[in-house]
Amino acid sequence: MSTDLHCTTSELLSVLLARDLCDGEKAIVGTNSDVQVAACNLARNMHAPTLWWVSGPGGMVNADDGVIRPTADHRNLACCEAVMDLPQMIDFIDWEIHFFDFAILGALQIDRFGNINTVCVGPHSKPKLRGPGTVGIAALTALSKRFYVVMPKHHRGAFVERVDFLNGPGHLDGGTTRTDRGLPAGGPKLVVSNLGVFDFEPSTKRMRIISLHPGVTVDQVQANTGFEMLVEGAPPVTMAPTAEEMQILRQKVDSTGVLRSAA
Amino acid sequence: MSTDLHCTTSELLSVLLARDLCDGEKAIVGTNSDVQVAACNLARNMHAPTLWWVSGPGGMVNADDGVIRPTADHRNLACCEAVMDLPQMIDFIDWEIHFFDFAILGALQIDRFGNINTVCVGPHSKPKLRGPGTVGIAALTALSKRFYVVMPKHHRGAFVERVDFLNGPGHLDGGTTRTDRGLPAGGPKLVVSNLGVFDFEPSTKRMRIISLHPGVTVDQVQANTGFEMLVEGAPPVTMAPTAEEMQILRQKVDSTGVLRSAA
Amino acid sequence: MSKIKSISEAIDVIKPGMTVATGGWIFNAQPMALVREIVRKEIKHLTLIPAPGSIAPDMLIGAGAVKTTGCIFISFEQFGLAPNFRKAAETGSIGILEMDGPAIAGGLRAGACDLPYGLIPDMCTDLPDVNPEYYQPVQSAPGERRMLKVPAIKPDVVLLHAQQADELGNVQYRAPVFFDILMAQAARHVIVSVDRIVSHETVRKSHALTRLPSAFVDAVVEAPFGAHPTVSAGFYDLDEKHIADYVKASADASAFDEYLSSYVRKCAGPAEYHKKIGSPAFLDA
Amino acid sequence: MSKIKSISEAIDVIKPGMTVATGGWIFNAQPMALVREIVRKEIKHLTLIPAPGSIAPDMLIGAGAVKTTGCIFISFEQFGLAPNFRKAAETGSIGILEMDGPAIAGGLRAGACDLPYGLIPDMCTDLPDVNPEYYQPVQSAPGERRMLKVPAIKPDVVLLHAQQADELGNVQYRAPVFFDILMAQAARHVIVSVDRIVSHETVRKSHALTRLPSAFVDAVVEAPFGAHPTVSAGFYDLDEKHIADYVKASADASAFDEYLSSYVRKCAGPAEYHKKIGSPAFLDA
Numbered sequence A, B: 001m002s003t004d005l006h007c008t009t010s011e012l013l014s015v016l017l018a019r020d021l022c023d024g025e026k027a028i029v030g031t032n033s034d035v036q037v038a039a040c041n042l043a044r045n046m047h048a049p050t051l052w053w054v055s056g057p058g059g060m061v062n063a064d065d066g067v068i069r070p071t072a073d074h075r076n077l078a079c080c081e082a083v084m085d086l087p088q089m090i091d092f093i094d095w096e097i098h099f100f101d102f103a104i105l106g107a108l109q110i111d112r113f114g115n116i117n118t119v120c121v122g123p124h125s126k127p128k129l130r131g132p133g134t135v136g137i138a139a140l141t142a143l144s145k146r147f148y149v150v151m152p153k154h155h156r157g158a159f160v161e162r163v164d165f166l167n168g169p170g171h172l173d174g175g176t177t178r179t180d181r182g183l184p185a186g187g188p189k190l191v192v193s194n195l196g197v198f199d200f201e202p203s204t205k206r207m208r209i210i211s212l213h214p215g216v217t218v219d220q221v222q223a224n225t226g227f228e229m230l231v232e233g234a235p236p237v238t239m240a241p242t243a244e245e246m247q248i249l250r251q252k253v254d255s256t257g258v259l260r261s262a263a
Numbered sequence C, D: 001m002s003k004i005k006s007i008s009e010a011i012d013v014i015k016p017g018m019t020v021a022t023g024g025w026i027f028n029a030q031p032m033a034l035v036r037e038i039v040r041k042e043i044k045h046l047t048l049i050p051a052p053g054s055i056a057p058d059m060l061i062g063a064g065a066v067k068t069t070g071c072i073f074i075s076f077e078q079f080g081l082a083p084n085f086r087k088a089a090e091t092g093s094i095g096i097l098e099m100d101g102p103a104i105a106g107g108l109r110a111g112a113c114d115l116p117y118g119l120i121p122d123m124c125t126d127l128p129d130v131n132p133e134y135y136q137p138v139q140s141a142p143g144e145r146r147m148l149k150v151p152a153i154k155p156d157v158v159l160l161h162a163q164q165a166d167e168l169g170n171v172q173y174r175a176p177v178f179f180d181i182l183m184a185q186a187a188r189h190v191i192v193s194v195d196r197i198v199s200h201e202t203v204r205k206s207h208a209l210t211r212l213p214s215a216f217v218d219a220v221v222e223a224p225f226g227a228h229p230t231v232s233a234g235f236y237d238l239d240e241k242h243i244a245d246y247v248k249a250s251a252d253a254s255a256f257d258e259y260l261s262s263y264v265r266k267c268a269g270p271a272e273y274h275k276k277i278g279s280p281a282f283l284d285a
Helices: A011-017 A034-046 A074-079 A086-092 A138-143 A218-223 A243-253 B010-019 B032-044 B074-079 B084-091 B138-143 B219-221 B243-253 C007-011 C032-042 C054-064 C083-091 C101-115 C180-184 C200-205 C242-252 C253-265 C268-276 D007-011 D032-039 D057-063 D082-090 D101-113 D180-186 D198-207 D240-250 D255-266 D270-276
Strands: A026-027 A051-057 A102-106 A109-111 A147-153 A188-193 A195-199 A207-212 B026-029 B052-055 B102-106 B110-112 B147-152 B188-193 B196-200 B205-210 C019-022 C044-048 C066-071 C095-098 C116-119 C148-153 C156-166 C190-197 C211-214 C220-221 D019-022 D046-050 D066-071 D095-097 D118-121 D146-149 D158-165 D190-197 D210-212 D219-222
Touching: A011 A034, A011 A147, A011 A188, A011 A243, A026 B026, A034 A102, A034 A243, A034 D219, A051 D219, A086 B243, A086 C101, A086 C180, A086 D101, A086 D180, A102 A138, A102 C116, A109 C083, A138 C095, A138 D118, A207 A218, B010 B032, B010 B147, B010 B188, B010 B243, B026 B032, B084 C101, B084 C180, B084 D101, B084 D180, B102 B138, B138 C083, B138 C101, B138 C116, B205 B219, B205 D180, B243 D101, C007 C190, C007 C220, C032 C054, C032 C253, C032 C268, C044 C054, C054 C066, C054 C242, C054 C253, C066 C083, C066 D198, C083 C242, C101 C116, C101 C148, C101 C180, C116 D118, C156 C211, C180 C211, C180 D255, C190 D019, C268 D101, D007 D032, D007 D190, D007 D219, D032 D057, D032 D158, D032 D255, D032 D270, D046 D057, D057 D066, D057 D240, D057 D255, D066 D082, D082 D240, D101 D118, D118 D190, D158 D180, D158 D210, D180 D210, D240 D255, D255 D270
Parallel strands: A026 A051, A026 A102, A102 A147, A147 A188, B026 B052, B026 B102, B102 B147, B147 B188, C019 C044, C019 C156, C044 C066, C066 C095, C156 C190, C190 C220, D019 D046, D019 D158, D046 D066, D066 D095, D158 D190, D190 D219
Antiparallel strands: A188 A195, A195 A207, B188 B196, B196 B205, C116 C148, D118 D146
């Protein structure tokens, strides 16, 4: 598929996310976040020049010299507008005001209500697979106005009926359970994978197909998903990255080709 | 009296305090604190080279270029070792660990148990005299290992039976009431005024005379104090500032003569 | 998307009855240009939450803009007690919410985090007696350290003064930030006056000075000498004569009214005020 | 009163059963020289509270020094999952206190303030189910935002790595400080390794870099390449080959023992380790 679009999955996901980000929005980006940084800086170089993002760990604001680095990397200091300390940043993530418009996250598992898991597969006391842990994920998924989930490998073990460990609240048990349990409205907006783009049906909050990448079928998605994915009619084909998007991404955002050398 | 000692009251009080400060101790100094800064930097220039002090408002650590300035003055940035932010500093003032060894404070009123008042004389709802307020005083008196009180004008309205408003806890109602009510041991160690030096009797925690400045009598102190000051025997005369102390104070600590032009 | 606004437009968000915080510290960075605009617009019935301050809260109180003020510390230091605050307190003409540093820090932090309250140690003072709303008891377990609850402080608007900002609203400080950052986090609307506007390139080159990133700022007002007569670090020092004149004028109602007329009501804004005080230049210009 | 200590003397304060925190962030400033000394001294039964980390907690776990570890985030990022942490978790050979960023920040801040606990928002996760000690319910008023109590975290010792310090213990960072400062506030004993010792004059001239003033520091250990194979800002970058070799060695018990023998047990201290990795020079030397 990457050859069809003349881009890698990481590049495709960066472009798809960038399109959904708006001018003037505020975002927080976690650790190990090449796609997230690329999406924010691509949007800033296209339609959202005052989109504002901060590195969760390092606190550097709007770092951009055309090179994608780990967000905690001290070299981002040289190309940022400000630096915020970590405990201060944790304080900022508020509730009804939702200081952050969006966050972008990866996960070991996501379920049909958009809850995510980065802690463990199997029981916590005796996991089959032990993941890295939670760090800011609970706060970002619970308290940003919306969040995106990046799943570069769409398979049944990653798209599950119910996450084995819920450390990133999506729509909890679906319907209105998220707000019933005291979390602000919002939650997961889009999930982007190597197969397609997905959102959540407004009333049940179940995951559904928005578009499929070129060559991908509904059956293929269902076969690789551990729950019944909602489908309304015949989903459209994902709009491929434009020449302009790819040019700006490769020349102004990721000039050293970090995303090209990734998957 | 200032002519006897060839120094102003501010200089005398700075010297008396400096003598009681120890090497390696940690201190926090409030706003409008010329005497406090002078005491710390004089001690650092004499017997306590690693005494460590921080400006409460400005956060500048060990600022010293031989000029006494308000502790919040940005010019102290140029001659400090570090700068700490204010909210972070407030967090530091802890309880059983007592991060700060000592604080030095002024007051509108002090009572016989060393409680202090900087809020109001008379009832709070209709004060005869409205003072500036509390800021860090409650935390510093409650939580430093010990504190000093500087009272340049010793009179009955300032040394009172009971403070009209208690916003700086000393020994509360005397005896063990301070620790009974959950505050750490410690409290006021010395009070220095234009008449003498005072401490607190270990069991009752009542204020008593340690020494009287040259020419001052016990009767004079009692006449200017609104409660019965404890006296044990005939109090000694306060040791006058030495030539060395005065030379270092004027040449290395207060080279522009801020304390000389004060009272 | 420039955040630069005229002073009139910026202050128009403040309505009678709102809670307004002011930043700085005693004679440092009092947001005087913004305060003068409030007086000029005759906005009244404000609840004031001043960081430890001097002429900013004192002038607002003296001009009758304040119904209730928080008091952490309001002082004129070497010039004595705050004259209008003192008078208002002694005559009982305003309400006073007596607070200390930990209470305002804890309350602002709870406000920033949008938690209902924060926790601070119980320091056994009389403050809870006179301000029971801001110091509430906490049930403590046996042997547990005694604490007090402090409710979240969320000012409707905060007024700050800093040295410079870019058009995007990145605000730079050449001085300590005191409670400014915490207040900006907790407040719902952040207005900053700055002595000068600089380019975005300047901000990126000196990013370490950017203590208030643009995302926290709603309006930037260009106001050279906007902190006068208090200090703006590196740009101008304390105008001691002006402070002394202010204190003197404050002793008498008609003299104070004349002061306000001359320095506030007759100056349409920061540019006119700057002329009125003799068009001084910045120290580091 | 110099705070400079030999690495052996500095680490001697750590006793079996103590709670030890480590600073830095994933591949940044892991206090590896100090960690290696713990392994060398065969100190066991530690409770570990690592800031989001990589090889520092992973090596301590792999070497059998850890009874229970907090887990905020332990990851080898582009190199995969943390190999020894993962193995220990999957075999159940260590206890895991699952925590998130707000819980550790709230707990450390409560520790620094010496309050019994702090408050954080209830984010409706499964974390309280598996770590009920660190996430306790709070009785909330009707309509009030739901919160959780997090008990104070007060590590007995914290291990940090920074770029430079003076003899007095003023520690300077040329990088973000992550949780380092908060950990130093909360910990009862603070040990910092630095790549180089500088003069007190250097510190005064560059005071803005002093993020840990001397009063917060108990011991400074001179350890050039003390964060290796992780990054020390401006001095050396991530040694990717070393990390990859470590991950590979970790797949097999005897290969991992050989790694520890070669890079830890046979190197008496930082100087020998520096030789062992080929005596590289600082980038900015």
